[in-house]
Amino acid sequence: MSLDDPRRQDLIGWGRTVHRSAEVRRPAVDGDGLVDTVLAAPKITVRGAGRSYGDAALPGAGIVVDMTSCRRIVSFDQGSGVLVVEAGALLKDIIDQTFPLGWKLPVVPGTERITVGGAVASDVHGKNHPGAGSFGNHVLWLELLRSDGQVTELSAGKDADGFWATIGGMGLTGIILRAAIQLQRVDTGWLIRNRRRTGSFEETIEAMQSLAEQQELDPDRHAVAWLDGHGHGTALGRGIVDEFYSASTLDLPNGVAPYPELRVSGTRQRQSLPGPGVVSRTTIAAASAARWHLSRSVNSQIVALRPALCPLDRAEGWPAAFGRRGLVQYQFAVPPEDFGVLREVLEFLATHGMTPALATLKNLGFGTAGPLSFPIPGWTLALDLPARWLHRPDTLRPVDKLVAGAGGRVYLAKDSVTDPEVIPLMYPRMWTWRSTQQRLDPVGRWTSGLAERLELLS
Template identity: 75%
Template sequence: MTLEHPSTHALSGWGRSVHRSSPVRRPTFDGGLVEAVLAEPRITVRGAGKSYGDAALPNGGIVLDMTSRNRILSFDQREGVLIVESGALLRDVIDQTLSLGWKLPVVPGTERITIGGAIASDVHGKNHPGAGSFGRHVRWLALLRSDGNIVQLSAGQDADAFWATIGGMGLTGVILHAAIQLQRVDTGWVVRNRRRTRSLDETLEAMQSLAARQELDPERHVIAWLDAHAPGASLGRGIVDEFYGASTLDLPGSVAPYPEARTAAARNRRSLPGPGLVSRATIAAASAARWHLSRSANSQLATLRSALCPLDRADSWPAAFGRRGLIQYQFALPPDELDVVRAVLVFLGTHGMTPALATLKTFGFDSAAPLSFPIPGWTLAVDLPARWVHGTLRPVDKLVAGAGGRVYLAKDAVTDPELIPVMYPRLASWQRTQRRLDPSQRWSSGLAERLGLLT
């Protein structure tokens, strides 16, 4: 069979701050995939394209789009083990397994990413203190190397390669399919408890008390929205949401245990012209309104999917930031570095960069994966108009690195590359394994080139 010529497409990350025009191949079967890999000297692996920055964008060469390889190969309903192709969306998995009493143990803010992307980014959810990140639940994976060989990897079978691929940002090879251990659930609902706080100290205190419960219960999810525009002592006041799995006893008699899936199709809304709708004035007004209109409340029912995946109700969010898009800057800090959270919020405010969105979560434990993002402690994510940034976050990079923290590679677009070995002290070990898996030096990405991950 003759390999078809790739077609050229305009690509971007979800934040729309970085754009590339690139040849794209979409092979659907193993033979065509191996042939495509061996035919190209430089390849970027791409899933659903939901990384905010340039993690799934090329810096030359071609893009290998995996979304056509999206089959669920098998599901053991007794043990909850799913074998699935890497191009399947989390949404596809949830559609097939939730009504059977099983769920993915880790889901980020969207179910519109691929299984391969979830593994390559080692994504985390709002339940990290109890569940860890996505890679912890991968039993094994099949990896296509750059020399055309397919190998099966697990924690017990070439562990170095397995953990280098988890969180490895698609730079060790093409994940073909994987076995994922799912988690039992009683229903497709959660119970939400909400607390409104009046200061950053109160927010942090509330989250610390909830983290202790999360460590004992992998189904307990916690996230805080912070008002980064509030003045003085009110800075960092917020809304702390805790969700936990609802049992059938929590449901009114008229409510079905598993709600009918009503996932709307993703719509690629065009970016608004110029600066869009996000400005200092609109951020201030929206932040004040959100805090004042929210109230503390307990025992409210919500669907599991709506609670865990708020981004899927925000198709227009990147478009609102205008033609230059948004930057999400997310970093993690050790547990005793809470002062850095306050320092970053103060820095952004005094430099005219109050975030349009700021969310805080707790992390529970480290991973064996050298490039995995979560470390024990805290993670703050802030959404900023890309037009505001222009290198102005370098002092924040230094604050984070100096505190023993790190940025999230899957969302990065701006970090100082000199600080990456400081933030990820096992980078050199990962690079040795990456070179072993990629003897042909085919794998690349905009992120890898910008941050020097492969050098």
């Protein structure tokens, strides 16, 4: 099958902070076109749906191979729940087809609009990580196109080092062609939500710690907290803690169908608002106060599963609200005993006039064997900041040092600002990963803006 005519395109990350122009190719998995493209290009960045906030799917040098045309569901065994799918398929494509059959993906991040290849390369996690782990825990095997044109099958039992270097490997070990994923049975498309409003940082942490213990025993239990980063004194870090667990057919009111009606939502990218947009210190303060004061502690609410777990799909215009310079999301993880670092980071931002537009906290359990996989046992806090506030590259260096000093790490899939010097401290198994990456990429073909900026391959 032939390639689309190569053409130069302007590409951006989802946060709209980084723009790159590159020659983009959209090959098909079958046939010789993809292999020919790989062998002809000295440097290649692999790109999926482009939902990474920063430069993980943007080129440093060379061409871009866009995998979104390779999106077939190859096979699905309704008895075992094993799905074989091409890497360019969106999680949404999978959910649309398997959900009505009583199967679901065990792990979804805050959006369904990422590709399978991106989910594997980022080893994405959901709100149920303590029990379910991350996406890579449910990958049975994958096919990888190496830089020498060879296709190899990887699994935990067949070249385990290569398999785990690819899971969380940020697309730098090769092009993921197909993956086999173990799905999970589901009775309904609904969840039961318990909501608790907390009055202090300490109360928020206590509530999330209690939920983490329950999550460890139940892979279907989800938890997330919104933190008020604008509060002062004891109010800093107060929040809203949501717990979700599966609703059975017996939990549903009379007349409610087991699966909510599928609603088709638009995916059109909104234009960035001019200048600074509408996100400012004043609007953040007002929105934070309103959100906390208007929320109430309520138990046993029935909510639809998909919008509850994937709120970003209802906020396609969110990055546009931050204006022309876009949005930086700084997401980091720290061990369970170092929850004080979370408050220190919020205090640093408040002191420097950088109250986050959004701050969400989740529990993390044990990660995968992937050396560059993000999750570690403990906490992860994601902070949305207007990029225009980060006047210098070193604005968040003190936060980097706080996180690294606690044995924590930043999420590479969302990064656009971290100091490259702290990355080896945050990812101490990077040296092991580099050795495997060089074996899988013998000609040094794979790259990305992220890899070059953070010196991941040097």
